[in-house]
Amino acid sequence: MSGFDSEFDAVVVGSGPNGLMAAVTMAEAGRxxxxxxxxxxxxxxxxxxxxxxxxxxxxVCATILAMALASPAFRGLGLDVEWAHPPVPAAHPLDRRPA
Structure with a gap:
């Protein structure tokens, strides 16, 4: 938009894992x-x-994000948290067959 001026380069709506990661990534890029x-x-x-x-x-909603530690973005945050690991991180049950 021609002539549009704002104090922000980006607006992220929602502070779930994806929104937080998007905001952090853009802020680290100087936005x-x-x-x-x-x-x-x-x-x-x-x-x-x-x-x-x-x-x-x-x-409240998602019980786990089984693949969060597989994400280079999340690993790169250096979070000082204790991660809980389920015995089976992910399964895809099939009708009348083992997962």
Missing amino acids: RVLLVEAAGVCGGGLRTEELTLPGFRHD
């Missing part, structure tokens, strides 16, 4: 990024909340 989220906390569908009783935490 001015605005990240907006409708919910009161970041994380999108990958967040945990106390939904029933105090101390009982529930995954």
Whole structure:
């Protein structure tokens, strides 16, 4: 748009894993990024909340991102978190056949 001026180079809508990674990648490239989220906390569908009783935490949407550590983008963040690893990271069940 001719003559369009903004204090941001990009606007990212949604602070789920993909939105956060997009915002971080553009910010690291020197872009001015605005990240907006409708919910009161970041994380999108990958967040945990106390939904029933105090101390009982529930995954709101996605329980796991089995391939998150396979992502060079996520590994490159150097997150100081403890990753939980399920015994079977991914399965594709087939009708009447083993996964």
